[in-house]
Amino acid sequence: MAAALWASGRRILSRSMRYHRARGLFCGTGECTHCFLRVDGVPNVRACQTSCRDGLWAEDQNAWPSVRHDMLASSDLVYRRYLDAHRAFIRPRFMKPVYDRVIRGMAGFGRIPKSPVVQRFDARIEETDVLVVGAGSAGLAASAAAVEAGARVLVVERERHMGGRRADSEAMVAPGLEELGVDVMTDARLVGFYEDAGPVVATRTALVRIRTARTVIATGARDAFAVFPGSDRAGVVLASAALRLINRDGVLPGRRPVIVGATDAGLQVVRSLIPHGVRPAAVYDPRIRVPARVARGLADLGVAVATAHKAERAVGRSGFRRIRMATPAGRVDAEGDVLILATGRAARSELAQQAGCRLAWRPGLAFTVAAGPDGSTNMNAVRAVGSVAGSEDWDQSARMGARAGRAVGKEAAS
Amino acid sequence: MKAILCPCEDITLEEVADAIDEGYATIEDVKRYTGLATGSCQGRLCLGPCVELLVEKTGRGPDEIGTIRYRPPAEPVPLGLLAAGPKEADE
Numbered sequence: 301m302a303a304a305l306w307a308s309g310r311r312i313l314s315r316s317m318r319y320h321r322a323r324g325l326f327c328g329t330g331e332c333t334h335c336f337l338r339v340d341g342v343p344n345v346r347a348c349q350t351s352c353r354d355g356l357w358a359e360d361q362n363a364w365p366s367v368r369h370d371m372l373a374s375s376d377l378v379y380r381r382y383l384d385a386h387r388a389f390i391r392p393r394f395m396k397p398v399y400d401r402v403i404r405g406m407a408g409f410g411r412i413p414k415s416p417v418v419q420r421f422d423a424r425i426e427e428t429d430v431l432v433v434g435a436g437s438a439g440l441a442a443s444a445a446a447v448e449a450g451a452r453v454l455v456v457e458r459e460r461h462m463g464g465r466r467a468d469s470e471a472m473v474a475p476g477l478e479e480l481g482v483d484v485m486t487d488a489r490l491v492g493f494y495e496d497a498g499p500v501v502a503t504r505t506a507l508v509r510i511r512t513a514r515t516v517i518a519t520g521a522r523d524a525f526a527v528f529p530g531s532d533r534a535g536v537v538l539a540s541a542a543l544r545l546i547n548r549d550g551v552l553p554g555r556r557p558v559i560v561g562a563t564d565a566g567l568q569v570v571r572s573l574i575p576h577g578v579r580p581a582a583v584y585d586p587r588i589r590v591p592a593r594v595a596r597g598l599a600d601l602g603v604a605v606a607t608a609h610k611a612e613r614a615v616g617r618s619g620f621r622r623i624r625m626a627t628p629a630g631r632v633d634a635e636g637d638v639l640i641l642a643t644g645r646a647a648r649s650e651l652a653q654q655a656g657c658r659l660a661w662r663p664g665l666a667f668t669v670a671a672g673p674d675g676s677t678n679m680n681a682v683r684a685v686g687s688v689a690g691s692e693d694w695d696q697s698a699r700m701g702a703r704a705g706r707a708v709g710k711e712a713a714s
Numbered sequence: 715m716k717a718i719l720c721p722c723e724d725i726t727l728e729e730v731a732d733a734i735d736e737g738y739a740t741i742e743d744v745k746r747y748t749g750l751a752t753g754s755c756q757g758r759l760c761l762g763p764c765v766e767l768l769v770e771k772t773g774r775g776p777d778e779i780g781t782i783r784y785r786p787p788a789e790p791v792p793l794g795l796l797a798a799g800p801k802e803a804d805e
Contacts, residue, residue, distance in 0.1 A: 316718075317753070318724035323721070327759075332721065332758065332759055333721060333754040333755055336754075381716070381726065381729075382725075382726045382729040384729070385749070409754070419792070421792070421795045422798060423798040423799050489789040489791075490788065491787040491788055494786055497799070502787075506798070507791075507795050507796065507799050522758065524763075525721075525762070526763075527717050527719050528717050529715035530715065531717070531718070613715055644762075646758075646761075650756075654785070654786060659780075659781065660777060661765070661777050666765070667761075667776075667781050
């Protein structure tokens, strides 16, 4: 839905909680709040995680009269710095109940459905020797190696497709896991490692408890959020959303994209755009020096790196129009029809932390799992592989996954 | 112009910086005082930038600052799905 709406030219999909700021497609991976719509009466449905179908009814929410022209956005102007919730609306004291009533009326996200949403869910238990969480470069390699070593393997993937970030970026042939004898659940989310129930998976229709002795966490990394004025607005997207628009949905994010971040992600975006006849003149980066690998890759594609360009603010009304950057030589504006952020990555280590793994900060990847080259962690039964464990490229992730897979496969088979 | 640090709850960079200056200088303090990381994405966007701000303002290292405690469910799930969980008697 988010891709279809983008293709139709619509950038503003929702309004934010407090200041009713214009938001739209942002991460493309179902991890942020920017594309919430009311779908078939159900509020807070992520447009980027919902497929279009005949008869689907989508409305905007949290705006008056509409998300495109929302009068409530005046709060963004009234509170120029921010609304200090600890000090505002408490005086005079006798007015507080009135304030509370008004604020409660305006607060919240979406309205509950008018009629009950009837959906029946099933519950079941699955048993396996090795649970692999995530079917990206690392998870695929781990699954294949573990099953080869003689273990029963179940891989759980939250997307409908396998291959992870690599498959969003380029044509890749994912190994036929089912042919190898790996059990695969796609469109299935690990919702937590519960103390009593262990790992629990939610599919669209069932709650599945997994009984396993060993777990390999290969949840990857997401694109990091870059914080500057306007970086949250509609028309600004993370590299992950741009890559999916181009390579999965066949939608060009823009004809004049502005790309910030001379990173592997930035390079992947440029690489994906060029076959469609879009070649940005430059990729901007706040750093003085960027990784040589990325600079070389961009130069080979005829794209320059503009270093020491620090984003100051992104502007636009119904979409992105312009970004202002500070450089040693003064201010520079770059105009375009989409702003793509590729400034860094952040490991998806939330689940690993729940599983008891120790985390360690790595520049460019935020909190990763502290893991050895074979994925071993402080937890005996849990390994972590790929970018969630600090790997910086797909080959390294696959090697790490294979080592971990072999090790747990042998343990399980013996 | 506001720089939004936590988009789910609309918490600005300045707001978090002020909270740190007031003495709410650990990650859990910032979370509880400002509401950062308590929205629909549960910190997926804002935690990294928040840690970087704490590093900058307090001089402590990111590992010392640490991160918030992530509790299940890690993904939004319909209540009906959780209610469908197998009962003790089924096992």
